């Protein structure tokens with residue numbers, strides 16, 4: 001039995017796969033403020049789902065930058081108690097198996113590239129627009145080699161521009177993200193009905209996609225994340241057409257197809273590639 005998890009800043013999802021293909025319905029619960037409680041709840045969910053069968057390995061995504069050895073989250077968004085805790089080791093003890101941690105956007109991108117919107121494409125650029133902006137480059141069904149993490153939300157799009165959550169200036173995430181919208185308009189993104197705001201978001205996203213295409217040369221761009229629900233894909237393509245000049249054709253731009261389970265499918269694929 002393989003255990004798959006997705007630790008988010010607000011929710012944790014846990015699922016299992018018995019046959020390396022089909023994923024069980026996930027157990028979903030709010031991310032506890034206390035690290036130890038989080039480990040216990042993941043353990044309980046995994047034991048319930050695996051119904052006494054041996055857990056062979058586990059993998060899952062985490063929402064902040066991993067340290068180099070990939071065993072803990074260096075900067076967990078909004079929940080200080082999870083910072084710098086021995087996440088990998090604690091989960092290995094709790095589950096009695098080896099555990100692999102990976103950046104959550106990389107796992108969602110992997111899932112979308114293997115069984116979702118990017119299926120059968122050799123180079124997939126995944127971009128997620130939610131509380132922050134993240135992404136991943138997937139090459140031939142694998143997360144592309146990386147020395148750090150992919151951090152496309154922190155590309156500079158305006159010199160000396162608005163301050164980003166990372167303290168940098170003019171980053172994409174400071175203009176195009178749930179947190180940027182909340183900061184500027186003092187409302188949750190889901191309650192903003194003003195079309196002009198979403199028009200502006202489409203423009204910023206087009207800039208981010210332009211830069212992603214020229215750096216990553218993808219065959220397809222897959223877009224995901226909660227804030228994408230309010231941004232018009234047609235508008236994004238329109239603005240991109242205005243600014244994108246270097247190639248005669250823009251690669252296809254698609255919405256994700258796996259929804260909330262993208263990270264779990266990515267975790268399963270990651271386990272197939274990395275555990276033995």
Ligand SMILES: [Zn+2]
Pocket residue numbers: 153154164165166167168171173
């Ligand atoms: Zn930044």
